[in-house]
Amino acid sequence: MTVLILTGEEDVTADMVVVHLNASSVPVVRLDPADLTAGAALSGEYVHGSFRGHLSAGGRLVSMNGLRSVWVRRPGVPAARAPEPSAWLTEEASQALYGMLRGSGARWMNHPDAARRARHKPWQLRLAQRCGLPVPATLITTFPQVAREFAERFPDLVVKPVSGAHPQDPPRAVPASRVAPDTDFAAVAYGPTLLQRRIVKRADIRLTAVGETLLAARKATPADADPDEVDVRFASSATDWLPVEVPPRVAATVRRYLKEAELAYGAFDFAEDADGTWWFLECNQSGQFGFVEVETGLPIARTIAAWLARSAPGEPGHVDDRRTVAP
């Protein structure tokens, strides 16, 4: 039973995981969908009520029915490196590859449907609420008057993009930033705006969830930190990321979130306040983990390798497209 990793050629984070898979002699095939139809090939046959599929990449042929798991790491755009690339060929190659893999019965980290749904921030907030995670008061609106009233109720706000996407080209992450007290909010009418009560934090938490295993790191906020630096990704690095225990109540709610979201992997960001409460900010289903592992020594890559190597279904992330239908 083989582990299939969908990613580009240069991916040192994937390399970190492959090292562990190799050490435990689990067969691995690495395929970049961009290499379809030059370097990678596929075939699937539907005859007499059954399906047999194969993939070929890097000179190796693997049966789709013999896949243990699929790690959707950083796959390229299907057929992007074909001799004559086109939007049409990309669509054909994408449907052929993912359409067949969806029927393979493999476990996914993460399943494409779950991954896509999990990118919706408004959906994340609602799910976090339902699972019992503390969510800072949040408004997403195109009504300036509603934004003004929200700012009266919650005077200390930050503003973030709804999608986490970037208005610039080339792409850049948009930092969350504080809302000035005299903000007028008229511009809210031109695009949905996410306003969120600012958590006065004493630390940032990055919780990396791999199946049932939760690995958390904590970065204390220096006492003299600039309160305008709300986004840890853009803050100065006076303190280090250190491993931290996950409080049992948080662990239970995070596992509930993953189960509902059908995610095998998620990188949760929390803000820890003065009372020690972890406030949910977001869960990135494809969040980076390399920097956390390097800084803290948390065994994230090894845990991912172990998850991918397991052959039993039944945990979060196992969306069973192959479930048997009684005839």
Place this chain on the structure above:
Amino acid sequence: MTVLILTGEEDVTADMVVVHLNASSVPVVRLDPADLTAGAALSGEYVHGSFRGHLSAGGRLVSMNGLRSVWVRRPGVPAARAPEPSAWLTEEASQALYGMLRGSGARWMNHPDAARRARHKPWQLRLAQRCGLPVPATLITTFPQVAREFAERFPDLVVKPVSGAHPQDPPRAVPASRVAPDTDFAAVAYGPTLLQRRIVKRADIRLTAVGETLLAARKATPADADPDEVDVRFASSATDWLPVEVPPRVAATVRRYLKEAELAYGAFDFAEDADGTWWFLECNQSGQFGFVEVETGLPIARTIAAWLARSAPGEPGHVDDRRTVAP
């Protein structure tokens, strides 16, 4: 409880359904996501563990928690008609609208996740097999040699696009067409190719499924039909579409398909052979029904209106994003 229809302004098929909803006094709000943020507006608030959302369109304000159902008919690209449209604004508006609606608890025709998955033809074929629908022998491949061997086993083949997409711009549908006996298949290496055993048909079947209701039409193949005209959409119209009973065994398998696919609506295409067997060709989750209703008098629009107007969950298409999580 309101029915929300996501579609453009000019949509006569939606009008057919709205007539029936109006007749039964069900409140309807029509919103084109393209009108965000000029003409349509949205707002959602996450405070103290609960969510309250609103949409405004056509001068009407509707609560997202008070939505009975959402009909994803032909929605425009979010924010496409904004004063300063951009890919970024589209992404923000899309995430805000669909991200909040996903948490509304409304019934969907069809849920975006189910719709997206259902577009994968390879996945359709596998699901149809599992549900017990007869599927003509099919190969999807980039290996010329595999295609040649398949053609030896099944000499009478048709070729179709994998995705149903169109290589031309402006978009045109690609007809399925017969494969000539002397075909070499070398070009298969340049793009995934779908080859399927040709069903010698005596009729085409279009089965429109709306929840549990199945409405089928049949178009007999004239005795003197050109056997090269395999695609009914491009064939000459010597015969009419007529209503036809759905055989009980087909009905059971089609309902199983819809349940597994989590679809509330699907347009199935079958080819009926000389033995009367209905061979599954595809299920289009957004297939047109206007022409069938006009030609046959089948009450499809009325059935869709009734489905949208119902308030009870529990049937195909009800993907419960609001399912309660025990705290």
